[in-house]
């Protein structure tokens with residue numbers, strides 16, 4: 001099997017996303033939406049649902065299209081490019097967590113609504129200590145009556161205000177558990193909107209104290225697997241958003257370099273600007289290759305998929321944050337204004353970098369995976385006779 | 392190349408071919424010589440190095456493992472490119488020596504196949520593959536390197552011949568070469584400097600051609616100054632048309648930089664792999680501890696592994712049209728820049744793993760890996776400078792791929 005594949009279906013998905021976002025996510029539209037309270041556009045959400053985007057990687061028997069999880073990258077990449085913000089990421093993560101860790105009955109209850117766009121869902125996984133490891137939640141759950149009581153805090157619960165369903169991770173008797181809770185059931189005041197550097201996004205802090213939930217709200221399947229899936233899928237989709245975002249911010253900057261004149265010349269002719277743009281492009285090409293490789297093998301070979309994913313998130317993060325940083329500088333005084341679109345990318349890049357593990361986090365975790373004697377990487381790429389990677 | 396596109400082999404056919412190649416390499420890999428081999432064709436500095444490498448290329452040619460995609464009628468294999476890809480990878484894995492006639496195989500040959508007459512192809516191609524005739528390149532001059540379009544060597548028509556005068560420099564394989572791809576000025580009065588140039592396939596083993604070896608920073612030899620003093624070459628030595636040398640030179644550079652396909656294949660230099668550097672980090676000590684335990688070393692190694700992997704994957708993605716719509720040629724165009732700079736940085740890093748012993752050089756019995764990395768670091772500059780410097784590559788990428796205004 002090839003290291004990078006793009007199915008016809010996936011190509012079509014990418015094209016339709018490109019067209020749709022071109023139309024619905026112009027800079028003006030992005031700015032309008034970010035100034036609104038919920039940041040959400042219900043009419044557009046319906047259109048996204050009609051295009052089938054919300055069930056791409058959900059099981060067919062629950063209304064999904066059952067495509068490979070990696071196909072989601074074909075949507076997330078153009079979303080990043082067009083600075084699109086919607087409950088897509090939150091809903092997709094919740095849907096996939098249910099698909100991995102929910103019982104048949106729980107899937108049947110929630111997934112059809114998610115796939116059809118009826119149900120907006122989100123995940124409450126990170127906590128105030130800021131750790132990216134999702135496998136050891138500290139929010140406490142204890143058995144109470146026939147059900148459970150939850151106590152603790154979560155951060156960055158995306159789009160919680162418009163969500164119908166929230167998946168909350170917790171520690172229950174020493175092991176991780178996940179609870180699927182209707183947002184309407186949350187106590188008053190449980191959600192506080194956070195002030196995020198990316199103004200197009202909506203994040204909420206969740207505080208609960210003795211919040212009682214029913215027995216059937218606990219996911220019956222493998223909770224650690226669901227949490228691991230969320231960690232990996234989150235990193236994959238954010239990496240895709242970053243690769244797309246880099247493309248968008250490169251476009252914006254290059255356009256300026258092609259039109260702005262100083263000292264009687266187009267500023268793009270100055271190598272102090274031109275060469276750094278080439279450096280960015282060169283890393284972007286690499287990041288994009290890693291991304292599509294990670295997407296291709298996401299469900300294939302656990303050990304190598306983890307390596308590919310961490311490489312993709314790390315390189316995409318380095319590249320986007322740097323490209324956005326240079327975008328400000330290369331626009332001069334204009335770049336420092338709120339009006340210049342460079343800041344939209346800049347803020348998005350910062351947000352993405354610190355979501356689902358920053359570049360340093362992933363590179364750190366790559367060390368044992370790549371450097372230990374006898375590691376999976378070594379047997380796959382070093383010791384195969386004649387098997388240089390990339391063929 | 393006018394022949395019909397050769398059939399794409401099935402995976403089974405390729406597997407069978409791979410098995411055959413692997414077996415052949417196992418049986419025919421040459422014994423390492425008792426002298427030091429060069430890192431690339433640009434460092435071939437002694438007759439014994441040259442003869443060893445030429446014999447190896449000849450053997451590979453006789454086995455039919457280079458020029459697999461080149462037309463049969465000129466001595467090639469007439470096969471699909473996937474076959475050559477298999478050979479190249481197997482050669483890399485088997486750590487066999489590189490091909491010596493690289494200028495002929497990788498850019499002079501391809502450009503002759505692209506633009507030459509039938510007679511020229513018949514005359515030159517097969518002998519490039521067999522290494523019977525070595526090629527060199529006469530582009531750079533003492534005063535005109537990056538500014539290649541300003542070349543001042545002149546060619547003046549005299550009856551049936553052209554008469555050459557001027558100086559070319561940094562001529563790799565200049566001592567061994569029989570032919571040179573040569574850029575010379577045929578019309579000094581042309582309206583622009585680019586228009587007065589013509590591209591020649593010139594013999595250089597003739598009277599009036601003076602070759603002076605130049606010593607490299609490593610202490611080795613491998614390139615020359617080539618002076619032409621009324622050297623007379625045949626009237627039909629032009630590739631392409633008179634006055635259109637610039638565009639032929641640009642086509643040549645596309646092959647040289649790996650930005651166009653059509654090379655004969657085979658290894659072009661000793662491969663430098665991050666694996667080997669990881670291994671070195673396990674073996675070397677810094678401050679008394681294995682280098683691989685140093686947190687900074689580990690962090691850097693991870694970056695190198697990532698980059699090597701990403702560059703390999705770029706070659707895969709490059710072939711998927713739906714994933715290169717933004718900049719269809721970017722990856723091909725950047726190969727030269729990223730490949731050569733990566734090699735330079737990796738070699739430099741490898742020395743840093745050796746701690747205090749990093750200062751030992753080739754020839755010292757205690758030098759880690761025989762001083763190989765130290766020499767390798769120096770030689771890495773041959774590729775970041777030769778073939779158009781990295782700075783020039785960035786200009787080209789910025790202008791042709793990113794659409795920015797020209798720099799001068």
Ligand SMILES: Cc1cc2nc3c(=O)[nH]c(=O)nc-3n(C[C@H](O)[C@H](O)[C@H](O)COP(=O)(O)OP(=O)(O)OC[C@H]3O[C@@H](n4cnc5c(N)ncnc54)[C@H](O)[C@@H]3O)c2cc1C
Nearest residue numbers: 528529530531536537561562563773776777778780782799
């Ligand atoms: C090992 C080796 C083998 C070679 N073999 C051959 C050969 O076989 N045949 C042959 O013809 N040539 C050969 N060359 C020559 C090589 O192509 C030239 O050295 C190269 O093109 C640079 O030209 P130059 O040396 O004149 O440097 P210059 O052009 O003088 O450059 C000096 C510095 O200025 C920078 N610079 C120049 N112009 C610009 C610009 N516009 N923008 C930004 N920076 C700029 C360069 O990057 C470089 O850093 C070889 C070189 C080496 C090192």
